[in-house]
Amino acid sequence: MTIVSPPGISSIDTFSINKSVLIPFTEILVDFVNDISKSILKDKDFKEHPEILALAFWMRKSHIQKLKVHFSQLQGEKIFLGRGVIFHLAPSNVDTIFVYSWLISLLVGNSNIVRLSAKKNLQTELLLDTINSILAQKKYSILCERVLILQYGHEDEITKKLSLMADTRVIWGGDQTIEHIRMLPIKATATELTFADKFSFALIKSDELLKEQNLQRLIRNFYNDAFSFSQMACSSIRLIAWVGTEKDNHKAKKIFWKALGSYTLQKAPTEITPADIVNKLVAECSIAIESPIKIEKNSNPYINKINISRLTEVKEDLHCGTGLFYELETNDLISIFQDINKKHQTVSHYGFNPEELKQAIYKTLPSGIDRIVPIGKSLEFSHIWDGTDLLQSFCREVDLWN
Numbered sequence: 001m002t003i004v005s006p007p008g009i010s011s012i013d014t015f016s017i018n019k020s021v022l023i024p025f026t027e028i029l030v031d032f033v034n035d036i037s038k039s040i041l042k043d044k045d046f047k048e049h050p051e052i053l054a055l056a057f058w059m060r061k062s063h064i065q066k067l068k069v070h071f072s073q074l075q076g077e078k079i080f081l082g083r084g085v086i087f088h089l090a091p092s093n094v095d096t097i098f099v100y101s102w103l104i105s106l107l108v109g110n111s112n113i114v115r116l117s118a119k120k121n122l123q124t125e126l127l128l129d130t131i132n133s134i135l136a137q138k139k140y141s142i143l144c145e146r147v148l149i150l151q152y153g154h155e156d157e158i159t160k161k162l163s164l165m166a167d168t169r170v171i172w173g174g175d176q177t178i179e180h181i182r183m184l185p186i187k188a189t190a191t192e193l194t195f196a197d198k199f200s201f202a203l204i205k206s207d208e209l210l211k212e213q214n215l216q217r218l219i220r221n222f223y224n225d226a227f228s229f230s231q232m233a234c235s236s237i238r239l240i241a242w243v244g245t246e247k248d249n250h251k252a253k254k255i256f257w258k259a260l261g262s263y264t265l266q267k268a269p270t271e272i273t274p275a276d277i278v279n280k281l282v283a284e285c286s287i288a289i290e291s292p293i294k295i296e297k298n299s300n301p302y303i304n305k306i307n308i309s310r311l312t313e314v315k316e317d318l319h320c321g322t323g324l325f326y327e328l329e330t331n332d333l334i335s336i337f338q339d340i341n342k343k344h345q346t347v348s349h350y351g352f353n354p355e356e357l358k359q360a361i362y363k364t365l366p367s368g369i370d371r372i373v374p375i376g377k378s379l380e381f382s383h384i385w386d387g388t389d390l391l392q393s394f395c396r397e398v399d400l401w402n
Contacts, residue, residue: 017145025108040056049123054379059103079397080397082110084168085111086394092119101114106146107391112146114147115150115162170192170195193393198386201237204375206251207252215259225237236378236379239327264323265302284306303325308326311328311339342368346369
């Protein structure tokens, strides 16, 4: 059963959800996920939403089978079963995250309650229509009673009642949201996962960019990583660190920003409104008040740049997204990793080989960073998120002794 309209507080008590678990990755679960994928890929309405198409590719049967293999390797000779009912509180700034979280939990056999923001948007409505149409099929009646999706505002009483129905609560949101929801009780036997505000950035090796024969591919990949979700996803690129000699950095920056500027003007992202352009100017001024930065003038309304000298000068809480970039230059990769903290999530990179990045990690042992991916991959979801393997976290292990 999927409920889209806002529920009343009293009606929560009438909701029922099948609390029994299913065998992880049983055939009906894999088929259900794959059917949603096929429906999205066939629907012309989704053609203009690349983030949903990426979701559909993630849900393909071939990828789900890879998840199943990973799960089997994790499990080994042990017994993993779903925890029961998982309550997911999705963020309002990333429309598709609720599907990833919900489906990973579903695949390991759990029933699921999903809370979506009351804020309406086309992507979510299209997704819910597709999910409902698949759930309505007779073959999936066993799953229909294990799905409850609700859209409502910040009514704590509703969240409290749903929390007490759950065996695991998953909070995707800002730090303040997490702190607030944590004050609402869960069952004494329940577990909780939280995914807080994070800041992500890109590393570009300048001399490699100067040799790049297919610059447009890099620009396209960077644009998708930075401008999707209005640059407000945890893994969105919000800073570029140029690594190389002063001469190479200067040349590479000039080439890169000219190409990206032309590409953004061509794409003219509708998500960036006149109000967003003003907000970026306000953000720049606010950041300048707090620290000695250099604001670089730019005639492109979609791109604003702030020059800093170290990663520690970033003011994460003042970043407003929609094409605002911090930028720094260095000839020392290690110095960047030394400044990484727990608020940093994804490093997107270009021109570096895995061994260079691995050695930087081992030499500095940074307190943060959970993902290191090539530019163009930062928004791709993985079952390992913020250092947590969701496949395992949504399960309990039965300790079987000989």
